[in-house]
Each structure stands twice: as structure tokens, then as C-alpha cells.
Amino acid sequence: MNNNGQEIQAIIDRNKRVERDKAWERSITRRGSIALFTYITAYIYMRINNVESPEMQALIPAVAFIFSTLTLPPLKKWWLER
Numbered sequence: 325m326n327n328n329g330q331e332i333q334a335i336i337d338r339n340k341r342v343e344r345d346k347a348w349e350r351s352i353t354r355r356g357s358i359a360l361f362t363y364i365t366a367y368i369y370m371r372i373n374n375v376e377s378p379e380m381q382a383l384i385p386a387v388a389f390i391f392s393t394l395t396l397p398p399l400k401k402w403w404l405e406r
Contacts, residue, residue, distance in 0.1 A: 355393050359386045 348354055363386035370378035 350397075355390065359389050362386045362389050 363382050366385050367378050367382035370381050375381055
């Protein structure tokens with residue numbers, strides 16, 4: 325019986341970790357951080373390469389990332405229901 329209790333507890337602990345990971349994946353903090361890092365990286369790259377108006381041009385990949393995170397959940401739901 326003790327072995328079964330340990331196995332059940334291990335499953336419960338694993339499920340808690342999975343739920344925390346899922347919450348992080350969907351969090352606004354994560355999405356915002358990635359968008360910010362994307363913007364900064366693109367800005368630096370464009371600045372080094374003398375791209376005109378890098379502060380505006382760097383918005384394109386950052387905004388594209390945000391749009392992709394907004395469209396993926398509905399797309400995933402549609403795909404799972406097929």
C-alpha cells in the first residue's frame with residue numbers, strides 16, 4: 325500500500341509541476357518579456373547595420389510575436405476539435 329501511495333503522490337507532484345509550467349507558458353509576463361527581448365535584439369541588430377529608423381522597424385518582429393501568441397490558442401482549440 326505504501327508503494328501505491330508514493331506513486332500517487334509522485335503523479336500529484338508531477339501534475340502540479342505541469343500546471344505551473346503551463347501557467348508560465350500562457351502568462352502575460354512571459355509573452356511580454358519575449359516581446360521586449362525580441363524588440364531589443366532586433367533594434368541592436370538594425371542599429372549596427374544602419375537600418376533607417378531602427379526603433380520603428382524593430383517593432384515588426386515584436387508585434388508579430390505578440391500576434392502569434394494571440395492567434396495560437398484559438399488555432400490549437402480548432403485543431404484539437406477536428
